[in-house]
Amino acid sequence: MTLSADEAxxxxxxxxxxxxxxxxxxxxxxxxxxxxxxxxxxxxxQTSELRRGFQQALSGAAQDLSAESAAxxxxxxxxxxxxxxxxxxxxxxxxxxxxxxxxxxxxxxxxGASLRDYVAFSSFVDEAxxxxxxxxxxxxxxxxxxxxxQLLELSTPVVxxxxxxxxxxxxxxxxxxxxxxxxxxxxxxLVDTGSPYAIIxxxxxxxxxxxxxxxxxxxxxxxxxxxxxxxxSGIRPQIAQTIVALGIEFGDIATKASLAxxxxxxxxxxxxxxx
Amino acid sequence: MERxxxxxxxxxxxxxxxxxMEDQVALRLQEDLADRIVATGCHGVIIDIxxxxxxxxxxxxxxxxxxxxxxxxxxDTVVVGMRPAVAITLVELGLSLPGIRTALNVELGMALLExxxxxxxxxxxxxxxxxxxxxxxITS
Numbered sequence: 001m002t003l004s005a006d007e008a009x010x011x012x013x014x015x016x017x018x019x020x021x022x023x024x025x026x027x028x029x030x031x032x033x034x035x036x037x038x039x040x041x042x043x044x045x046q047t048s049e050l051r052r053g054f055q056q057a058l059s060g061a062a063q064d065l066s067a068e069s070a071a072x073x074x075x076x077x078x079x080x081x082x083x084x085x086x087x088x089x090x091x092x093x094x095x096x097x098x099x100x101x102x103x104x105x106x107x108x109x110x111x112g113a114s115l116r117d118y119v120a121f122s123s124f125v126d127e128a129x130x131x132x133x134x135x136x137x138x139x140x141x142x143x144x145x146x147x148x149x150q151l152l153e154l155s156t157p158v159v160x161x162x163x164x165x166x167x168x169x170x171x172x173x174x175x176x177x178x179x180x181x182x183x184x185x186x187x188x189x190l191v192d193t194g195s196p197y198a199i200i201x202x203x204x205x206x207x208x209x210x211x212x213x214x215x216x217x218x219x220x221x222x223x224x225x226x227x228x229x230x231x232x233s234g235i236r237p238q239i240a241q242t243i244v245a246l247g248i249e250f251g252d253i254a255t256k257a258s259l260a261x262x263x264x265x266x267x268x269x270x271x272x273x274x275x
Numbered sequence: 276m277e278r279x280x281x282x283x284x285x286x287x288x289x290x291x292x293x294x295x296m297e298d299q300v301a302l303r304l305q306e307d308l309a310d311r312i313v314a315t316g317c318h319g320v321i322i323d324i325x326x327x328x329x330x331x332x333x334x335x336x337x338x339x340x341x342x343x344x345x346x347x348x349x350x351d352t353v354v355v356g357m358r359p360a361v362a363i364t365l366v367e368l369g370l371s372l373p374g375i376r377t378a379l380n381v382e383l384g385m386a387l388l389e390x391x392x393x394x395x396x397x398x399x400x401x402x403x404x405x406x407x408x409x410x411x412x413i414t415s
Contacts, residue, residue, distance in 0.1 A: 222365070226359070
């Protein structure tokens with residue numbers, strides 16, 4: 001049920017006429033739902049801004065939220081949800097801030113108003129609330145994507161341990177995306193530094209399943225193809241048990257319990273051969 | 276038809292592949308290299324593929340064949356300079372280039388060949404025994 005131009009104009013006038021009462025009633029209801037986590041003054045500022053947005057949209061004869069005159073209202077709503085999402089409010093609490101307008105308007109509505117009018121207005125507000133919900137989810141998703149990307153950048157350093165020996169201390173769960181990044185970075189470092197030995201340290205990997213093992217094996221094989229040898233170190237007792245229980249075969253790839261052991265092993269080999 | 280140049284450096288033949296490895300080029304290289312090994316009597320071959328963007332199964336097999344042919348003619352072959360992207364693609368395709376020795380760059384490849392020659396002339400096992408023997412002497 002959409003808002004007719006006539007109804008929109010009437011509600012715009014109503015919002016204008018009862019500005020103070022409306023904002024006060026609206027702010028009260030929002031404050032109750034948020035249980036004092038935002039100050040009264042802050043809420044008051046937000047609701048009075050939103051009221052202005054609604055009034056502008058309605059006086060521009062907006063039939064729904066996608067109308068030209070509702071552009072500013074849309075901007076305000078998405079700003080509101082962005083802030084709420086970043087401040088850690090839930091999606092419901094954010095949407096209720098908008099829906100509370102319906103109650104507030106019901107309070108100031110005179111006896112002369114028809115039910116039809118109110119239902120039309122109410123569906124307009126619902127649309128606005130849904131819009132907030134959408135923006136809230138979008139902002140949250142952006143946050144998550146950003147964090148995932150940061151994690152990816154942060155957690156895959158390749159360090160030089162010795163002349164001709166580089167190490168990759170893996171920290172955190174290895175999924176396909178991270179494994180790919182680790183593999184590319186390790187191989188590139190091997191080329192850049194001309195190191196014939198690489199140590200992959202999995203002390204910080206909480207669990208090794210067949211998939212993680214597969215990723216590590218692929219990296220080792222790729223390094224071999226390029227002419228570098230990989231040693232896997234930092235295998236904790238539980239991990240060793242899991243590896244055996246899962247029947248994962250590391251073949252002729254050297255595995256060591258600690259990074260120190262791995263380094264000692266590499267140095268012994270280079271000394272023996274280069275001397 | 277394009278040909279891949281073969282350079283002789285000391286006891287080593289250096290092949291740097293700078294063009295796309297089409298089938299004919301690969302086969303021609305195989306023949307040329309065999310001829311050169313016999314003509315020069317070199318004991319090492321280094322094939323530099325750092326300029327290659329694509330290594331498919333045919334090129335892989337050709338490299339393996341070259342390695343085998345060289346072995347018959349008493350020369351060790353090392354493939355050097357494989358790009359990370361090429362290595363990743365080969366692994367994803369499940370091609371592990373069996374029978375091919377690799378090194379990161381030409382320098383490491385030459386060092387590897389030198390070690391191989393040294394090990395060969397002394398005999399692997401004998402050297403190991405010598406090692407343990409000397410270390411035992413030192414510790415006691």
